[in-house]
Amino acid sequence: MKKIVVFLVLWSCAIAATAQISTRKYKAHKEVGSQCLMIRVTDGTYRIQFYSPEIVETSFIPEGEQYQKASHAVVMRPELVATRLRATTSTLNWSSKGISVRVQKAPFSISFYYNEKMVLKEKRGYHTKDNLEVLDFAIDADEVLYGGGARALGMNRRGHRLQLYNRAHYGYETHAPLMNYTMPLVMSSKKYALHFDNAPIGYLDLDSKKENTLSYETISGRKTYQLIVGEQWSNIVNNYTTLTGKQPMLPRWALGNFASRFGYHSQREVEETIQRYKTNNIPVDAVILDLYWFGKEIKGTMGNLEVFRDSFPDFEGMVTRLKAKGVKTITITEPFVLSTSKKWKEAVEKGVLATDSTGQAARYDFYFGNTGLIDIYKPAASAWFWDIYKGLANKGVAGIWGDLGEPEVHPNWVQHAAGTADEVHNIYGHDWAKLIAQGYEREFPKVRPFILMRAGYSGSQRFGMVPWSGDVNRTWGGLQSQPEIALQMGMQGLAFMHSDLGGFAGANLDDELYTRWLQYGVFQPIYRPHAQEEVASEPVYRSKTAMAKAKKSIELRYQLLPYNYNLVFENNQTGMPLMRPLFFEYPAAETNTLASSYLWGNDLLVTPIMKSGQQESTVYLPKKTVWFHFITGKRFEGSGFVRVANRPDEIPVFVRAGAFIPKAQLVQSTAAYDANVWNVSYYHDTSVKSSQRRFYNDNGLLKNAFEAGAYEQVQLSSKLGKQGLTIDLKCNKGKQYNYQNKQYNWKLVNWKQRPQAVSFQGKAIPFDWDATTGELTFKVLWNTRKKGRIKIKN
Missing domain, CATH: 2.60.40.1180 (Golgi alpha-mannosidase II)
Known part of the structure; x- marks a missing residue:
């Protein structure tokens, strides 16, 4: 590191930075070891480093700035990659056995090749525009672009300028350009991923002006990006999750059925609900407690973060009794401490909260009341917050739900120990999950934590984060967007993205919608019906017909435990998502934008039913393949899109010829598996x-x-x-x-x-x-x- 800094200082010059790459001139280059190439140009320095033959990182350091090494996303240590530099009077070619970086000196340009084929090329490269710092690239006219985190835009996100600012979208349906979980990551049908390694807010412009240009725009920070390639999509996903961290294995009970709603008002309500599951022989593995575990009202109590004994007089006994029935308890927490909460005074006195410009605790209003925000970047605040989680774990609580972690309301004038609100906004949920994961590592090193959160950043999977798709509307439109969101996030490393089964927002009582959503849920990562309480989310409170259909779906979920648990292991080892786009294995024009059919693991092909009264489904069975209907066993030869009749009790699922599908004996909890x-x-x-x-x-x-x-x-x-x-x-x-x-x-x-x-x-x-x-x-x-x-x- 010292050599690099000295090298930059020696090469510094007084030429002002320019906005046009056409005026950028090559000056000199130098290898630093075998892993790093420094290229000095008129307005700064390029620092290029291989992490592996299929991962290369490029940083541009503008004149007058220093290289910022710290990354919130990357955990991989660079390998000792064999490289070769060939320099002529007009070009540089710095190559590994995979990626080659080719530099044209005049006019200056940088392009990246893989297996002798061009993958990507800087267009203007680094420049500034409208008070934003920009990195842009030339892309092919026919590329399909994915990524940017969780959005509902269709699988091909090209043509959109995507804001990078985590923000909840209450009651969304088929169109949601901005949601809880954004990421500065783009993936291409040309089989590469481009990750912009910088935390502050900004934009991803995926050719919105139709100029064959991909741009990253940010308010500040690193001008660093990693290019990740591979022969197959499985290689790309493995390489990316090696770079940013693999997901730890979840506990097996996380694959079971969850009882959840907004929310259970009392201990009695919780135990009566679980007893209904037991009476009706519907398997269940966890119950989630929303806000009422720490307060009687929705508003005014957030931040109490201690058991409300009026409603939960024997909280510890309840947790113990539930555990004896094979049911884990999960509690919600939020990073907001209301000025009306029991812990406000303590939080202020201990300096736990983020501040305003005068150094006082920052206060502002939002839906739940007048609030402050825990500054997790202060060591004292992090320790204070962890002590609450430790206390819950010691009471027998088995999982943590972290809600509103965008943070939901985060004025830009708020100051954190690590920077301004806009500089840390998109990594707040990421670092909150890190706080919990590291606490478990210290205090409960043999326990697999369960951390349910709706906001994070690139690489949050390595903390065991389980994200969900936010407050989706309880409508057919809400259901229709869910496979896309889960498939996209799985590609981007967050393999356990899932939805509130049945839909969350709105008092819509629709048994057909409910049962079709729960049938889809069998083949999505987490099985968790959850909704506003005006209409029950739990099958035990629905009509007899709806309950019977839900029970059948839940029982199938439990029977598939051997298959599904292996998917958790495979994800842990290789990064492969549980839900996989068909183009991962069958790339074609018709599959590159397809979300209506997908692979659940290697051997199950699933087509959810997304419309009311749908008598037939259009299923994509890849050409020159053989599949069997999961229920009837009927043989199908793949020929592209085929029509199949729908059945009331299940959605169309097909099994690959040659597959072994193990099923478990039916149990009422994974504890009995x-x-x-x-x-x-x-x-x-x-x-x-x-x-x-x-x-x-x-x-x-x-x-x-x-x-x-x-x-x-x-x-x-x-x-x-x-x-x-x-x-x-x-x-x-x-x-x-x-x-x-x-x-x-x-x-x-x-x-x-x-x-x-x-x-x-x-x-x-x-x-x-x-x-x-x-x-x-x-x-x-x-x-x-x-x-x-x-x-x-x-």
Whole structure:
């Protein structure tokens, strides 16, 4: 670092910075080690550094400024990348085995190549405009652009100038250009990601003037961006989440059903609600307490952040009783302390709050009352806030809900220890999640925290943040925007983006909407019906018909625990989202902007029903592929868009040929989940000669169980030959995990004729074959210390 600073000082000159790249002149260049190239130009210096052969960072340091090293997003340490610099009188070519940076000296330009193909080129590069600092790039006329965080704009966000300012949009439906969670990140159908590594507010202009220009505009800060590339989308997502951090594994109970509303007024109301779930045999794993756990009224009590004993006289006993029923308790918190709250005086006296220009606690009005905002950037304030969370955890609270973390109202005159409101606004939720995650790491190091928040920044996934899509309207329009939002955020590292199932805003009682939303929820990351209390969000308070349909969806969610938990592990290891756009695997003009059908993991293709009275759905089945209807088992050959009849109890879901889909025995809580008894379906097709899948398992609670060796991973493989089908079973386990005997109840779909014999470990076993359905069923008991082999002889 010292060498770089000295180098910049030696190269400083008195030439004023100019706004036009056409007047920018190359002056000199120098390699600093093998990882960093410095290029001096007339108005500043470029600092270019490889993180890996597929990630390169470029910073422009204007004349008179110094390089700002600190990043809120990046955690990756640069690898030792083999580079080669070739310099001529007119060009520089600095290359790795992946990305090449090519500089034309006159007229000056910088462009980036991957595998000898141009990916991106600076257009004007750095300049200033309308009191904003700008970085702009030339893009191809046919590029589809994604990113910018959570928005409802359609999958292709090109043509929009996106404000980078986290702000709630209450009651949105199909169009929401600005929402709770923005990110300075763009992804392209050309298979690259461009991340602008700077926290202050600004804009992403995705060619709004139709000049084939992509621009980042900011009020201040770093002029730094990372270019991330890869052969496949999976590589790009892995590279980006390696750069900004992988999502820790959630506890298994987070995949279960949540009871939630705005909100439960009393201890009695909470326990009666959970008892209704138990009486109706509807699985449930958590209950979320909104504002009333710390106050009787919506307004005037925010900031109390202690149990309101009038309504929750035995809070600790309630939490213990719920836990005994397999139900976790989650409590809401906000970063606002109202001047009417019990903690206002303490917060002022201890200097916990952000300040005004005179150094006094900043006060202003918003919906909930007259308030101050906790300045989490003050060490004393951070410690004060964490003590509240520690106290809740010691009471048995299992998860934290952080609401209004944009922050919802954040005047630009407010001052924080780390900068002005506009400088920290977009990272406030990010650093709030960090505060909680680090507190758990110190105080409860073996616990996987559950942190539910609606605002954050690039890389917030590494703190275990679980974001949701805000206060969506309880309408069909509100539902229609949800797959897009979740797919986009999954691409950008936030794989657990989900929605308030059933919709949040408005007193709209529509059982069809409600059940279709909950059916979609089976195949989105978190299953959490939540709404304003005028119309119940919980199925146990809905009509008998709606409750029955909701129950069926929730039961399917629990049966899919083995499949879904493996997706959590896969995301932790590779960054791959749980919900995946079809173009990840099947890039085409018709898939590049498609959100109506998507992949849930590798093997399930889902098409939610998004309109009232919809008798048929248009499903995209990629060409030259084979799929099976998840419920009926009917075989489909992919040919693009196909029409399928809708059914009242489920949405269209298809399974990839060659897939193994394990299902758990139905339980009423994940606490009772048994990973040793599965119903395994194999989707047989003669087009699939061999297939292999792995399924991860641990105790669902221990932090870093995989790294500690406290896990098992079951591998299922198939091979189709002239004599029939062979299925091999193998269990790989960590050093801290014991072998388990397993019972697998098998169902082979699309088995056309009665087999001559079925054997396991060389011994014949009984089987059933249904000529009408083409289903072959049998059971095996497997000692996982040994490899298992099933043979089905024609």
